[in-house]
Amino acid sequence: MTRLTHYLTHPWLTIRVQLALGIFFVVAALPKIVDPPSFAHMVYNYRIVPGQFVNLMGLTMPWIELLCGLALILGIWKEAARTIIAAMLVVFIVAISINLARGHAIDCGCFDPNPRPKSRAERVEDMQLVVVRDIGMLLMAGQLWWASRRSAQCAARSAQ
Amino acid sequence: MDLRKHLLEAATLIAAAVLCAVVSNGIASRERKLALVGAYPNALKVPAEAATAPLETTLPSVAPMTATATVALPAPSTAPMTATVATTTAASTAATPPPKSAPAAARPAITTTTAPAPAAADTLKRFQQHPDKAYVEIAYGGAAALHNAGALFLDARRTSAYEQGHIAGARPYSVWEADIDEKVKKLFAERSDPEQQALPIVAYCSGGECEDSHMLAQKLWGIQFNNVYVYKDGYPDWQKRGGAVRTGSTP
Incomplete structure (x- = not known):
């Protein structure tokens, strides 16, 4: 076990990462839960979800975010x-990247389903930032996974 | 065994979330409710990017009204198949107010009010049914003429936006709220007389990239309204040019 591994999987860090990720998701979920039609519009804007499922996704996704965030907290x-959460982040990253790749500038609707009007350039820039931010959060989820795996290994070793 | 427990927990979390979503939607107020199954025929169609045209730049496309042949050229790529028709009618309707509509952005409302207002019947005659296409896009000139002639205006924006201000006489028809289909059906029942069905209806939202009005127009067309117009610059344009507005929840 290297020193770096020790620090990166240390419970002190893990608990903070877990809380931060949980808070992020709860905060992101609340405004969407309050206004499902606006969020459904955001989902529609991605032009990835088939029409029949837009509303269902707009309704359920914020609740999944909320419950998972609360579970982490x-x-x-x-x-x-x-x-x-990791799976959702992968979906978000892919969805934004697809739209970036095809030049369709949209509001991400991640934290605010009623964004102010923006120019195309602003939107593209925001989308790039969102991808970076989501990759960051995915790394946080990765840290949680790594730490839990290590603690499981340690527990197994001490049980022997 | 660990994996099984893990998956079971994940499935429970998701099931709980779906349950919460359905229950909360069940008890939500009319403005916050969603129909569980969406009906958005264009959900997978990526709109052609508008050349980031702010509201003002839409004016010149209306200005060339001399030759119909040239009108097709500057057709904005935003509107899918109706683009050419849209500009043609926009051009022809813009002809009623003084033809020098180019600097109109600088001058507010007076432009249309000073125009020799044609009799309502004449105006309505110019807006004939077009059963082959869902809607025809119009600019401020057309919208103002129809408004003067007493055409029905439908506001496709969210009810909260409607309450903050809408075109005078417009009714709230938010396409994102659950009761939209019910409202459309009611309107159809209200206008069951074929003569009334032929009357023009104008849908609008907030202009720019907003396509809620187009979505509403599609719905109206689907239920056999054949004379629907989309005021594409929408409420901000109307307000800017000093059209009559109202606030509150009634038309």
Whole structure:
């Protein structure tokens, strides 16, 4: 075990990462839960989700975010919550990247389903930042996974 | 065994979230409710990027109204198949107010009010049914003429935006709220007489990239309204040019 691994999987860091990620998701979920039609519009703007599923996704995704965020904050079922969050982040990154690649500038709707009007250039810049931010959060989820795996290994070793 | 537990927990979390979503939608107020199954035929169609045209730049495209042949050329790429028709009518309707509409952006409302207002019947005659296409886009000139002639205006924006201000006489028809289909059906029942069905209806939202009005027009067309217009610059343009507005939840 290198020193770096030790620090990166240290419980002190893990608990903070877990709380931060949980808070991020709860904060992101609340405005969308309050106004589902606006968020459904955001989902529609991505032009990736088939029409029949736009509303269903607009309704359920914020609740998944909220429950997973709460699970991380409270430390209940945190592994499952972390996995779902990681999967969602991958979906977000792919969705934004597809639209960046095809030059379709949209508002991400990540934290605010009623954004102010922006220019195309501003939107593209924001989308790039969102991809970077989401990769950062994915790394946080990765840290949680790594730390839990290591602690499981340690537990198994000490049980022998 | 660990993996199974993990998946079970994840599935439970998702199921709980879906349950919360359905329950909260069930008890949500009319303005915050969504129909569970969406009906958005263009959900996978990526719109052609508008050349980041702010509102003012849409004026010149209306200005060339001399030859119909040239009108097709500057057709904005935003509107899919109706683009050419849209500009043609926009040009022809813009002809009623004084033809020098180019600097109109600088001058507010007076432009249209001073124009010799044609009799309502004449105006309505100019806006004939077009059963082959869902909608025809119009600019301020056309919208103002139709407004003067007493055409029905439908506001496709969210009800909260409607309450903050809307075109006088317009009704709230937010396409993103759950009761939209019900409202459209009601309107159809209200206008069951074929003569009334032929009357023009104008849908608008907030201009720019907003396509809620187009979505509403598609819905109206789907239920056999064949004389629908989309005021493409929408409420901000109307307000800027001093058209009559109202606030509150009633038309």
